Amino acid sequence: MKTRLSNIELKNPVIPASGTYGFGEEFAQVYDLNILGGISFKGTTREARYGNALPRIAECGGYGMINAVGLQNPGVEHVVAHELPRLRELYKGVVIANVSGFSIDDYVFTSQLMDQAPEVDIIEVNISCPNVHNGGMAFGTSPEAAAEVTRAVKAATRKPIYMKLSPNVTDIVSIAKACEEAGADGLCLINTMLGMRIDIRRRQPIIANRYGGYSGPGIFPIALRMVNQVARATSLPIIGCGGISSAEDVVEMMMAGASAVEIGAANLINPTICKDIIEALPDVMAANRIEHLSEIIGVVN
Amino acid sequence: MDLQKMKQTQFTILRNEPLTAEVWRMTLEGDAAAVSGIRPGQFVELQLPGLFLRRPISVCDAYDRLLIIIYKVVGKGTAAMAAMQAGMQLDVLTHLGNGYDLSLAGDHPLLVGGGVGVPPMYMLAKQLREQGKDVNVVLGFNTQSEVFSEEDFRALGCEVSVTTVDGSYGTKGFVTNALPAYSSYYYACGPLPMLRALAKAVSHDGELSMEERMGCGFGACMGCSIQTVNGPKRVCKDGPVFKASELKL
Structure with missing residues (x-):
């Protein structure tokens, strides 16, 4: 089940996605985090942020959910000083630092602190x-x-830099290529899709922020398509993300071109989903005559 | 407080019955380990067919292998619950949230429940009565036809007052119209305006259970974070019970 991201080996391709996993503490109640291929922890910014007004969450039938949390986090200095040592106690594997910002300066500042943090292996830059x-x-x-x-x-750091891309664009391939040409070590896609729900009784948007990011099984075909488009146009390793909720989805996403996957919304409704997927993966591989996952990465291309 | 880890298990519906036109009581049976150690004020999350997010419901009572919840039909999730039959299985996350701190009750605790905020008061009243406390309970409803659980609290030996907004039953008005002259501490669950009025009407501190739209229900997604005097807190994990003095009401 091994796979690679840049020069880093993952014991399996399953990584909980940033924003759905906190710093792992809640999930450590229900399974040993050390089974995971990696962990992408809560998106971190230069300053502490409370985030958006409530409600931040909306149901989307069986297909998924909308969130507009707004990057609530305690700020990079607190994360490095307090959260990362705690995470390290729970998890010895590959740690991905998801960083966000409001200016180039913010991104550089936060990424530099993550670059210096011994717990961090990969920096995932959320644009x-x-x-x-x-x-x-x-x-x-x-x-x-x-x-x-x-x-x-890239100029300010030494660790692998993965750019996390938005699906809310007309041409994701041109953005992926621009990141590749600018020196990115890898890509992660897709983030949530901008969506909306309305409370018809109150005649108001459900989300206080009006719009929010749609995630869950409903976006899986779109994520798969975008990963495939980008895989065909660039040679960077890709972390595939968007609506994955089964071991079959993992195989499908890797066949589209992903070297590893992130599991997001599914963690919120089934806290053991990453463990369940990792345990189911060998059987799904065997049933599909896959000896090593490296055989199937981008096999449809 | 000694909080147990959350547990995800299957429960079987034993009974699902209406208490009023909109309020239902569901009795579920599961593993003893999935029930044992549930604290008053904690909640559970049910996975429901056709819905993505789990639905958080406060615990009314939990003992042996039984979990009792009382819920009001307000949307698709609770409507789906009301349509469920005995014998059906439900995937349930238990031991969620912090629950009320019984050690602060003092000799005369006051328990206040408004509408569908009444159910979590039951398990709390039961445990406080087991500790030999004199428990005052004030239950607020809109109108007589919506009143439920009054007799259950009387059966525990609590002093019970009921208020209705329209005066069709008990004291006319709000819970704040029927508060006892003395209480050592208070515990409440109900609509935000009720909680605000209560915190203003009582001179000492107490504990309020907050309600928000949740994503996960166990602290991972930051979907239900509120601002408190001690910074942002997750209603699902750091709450749902907060000291009134900690909240920005």
Whole structure:
């Protein structure tokens, strides 16, 4: 079940996605985190953030959910000083630091602290958060801005830099290519899709922020398509993300071109989903005559 | 407080019965380990067919292998619950949230429940009565036809007052119209305006159970974080019970 991201080996391709896993503490109540291929911890910014007004969450039938949390986090200095040592006690595997910002300077500052943190293996630069104003996604919707963040963060760090891309764009391939040309070591896609729900009784949006990020099984086909498009157009390793909720989904996402996967919304409704997927994966591999996962990465291309 | 880890298990519905036109009581049976150690004020999350997010419901009582919840039909999730039959299985996360701190009750605790905020008061009253406390209970409803559980609290030996907004039963008005002259501490669950009025009406501190739309229900997603005097707190994990003095009401 082994796979690789840049020069880093993962014991399996299953990584809980940032924003759905905190710093692992809650999930350590129900399973040993050390079975995971990696952990992408809660998106971190330069300053502490409370995030958006409530409600931040909306149901989307059986297909998923909308969130507009707005990057609530205690700030990078607190994360490095308090959360990462705690995470290390619970988890000895590959740690991915998800960082976000409101300026190039923010991204560089936060990434540098993560680069120096001994617990962090990969820095995942979130240029795709749809839930904060004047930040996040603003950097992920044009190739020029995405390249500028990539170049600035690469110049200030030594660890592998993975750019987390937004699906809320007309041409994700041009943004992926811009990140590759600017020196990114890998890509992670997709972040949530901008969505909305309305409370028809109150005639008001359910989410206080009006719009939020749609995630869950409903976005899986879109994520798969985008991963495939990007895999065909770049040679960077890809972490595939979006609506994955079974071992079959993992295999499908890897066949589309992902070297590893992130599991997001599914963690919130089934806290043992990552463990369940890791345990089911050998049988799904055997049933599909897969000896090593490396055989199937991008096999449809 | 000694909090147990959350547990995800299957429960079987033993009974599902209406108490009023909109309020139902569901009795579930599961593993003793999935029930044991549930504290008053904690909640559970049910996985329901056709819905993505689990539905958080406060615990009314929990003992042996039984879990009792009382819920009001307010949307798709609770409507689906009301349609469920005895014998059906439900995937349930238990031991969620912090629960009320019984050690602060003093000699005359006051328990206040408003509408569908009444159920968590039952397990709390039961345990406080087992400790030999004199328990005052005030239950607030809109109108007589919505009143439930009054006799259950009397059977525990509590002093019970009921208020209705329209005066069709008990004291006319709100719970704050029927508060006892003396209480050592208070515990409450109900609509936010009720909690605000209560915290203003009582001179000493107490504990309030907050309600928010939740994502996960166990502290991972930050979907239900509120601002308190001690910074942001997750209603699902750091709460749902907070000291009134900690909240920005």
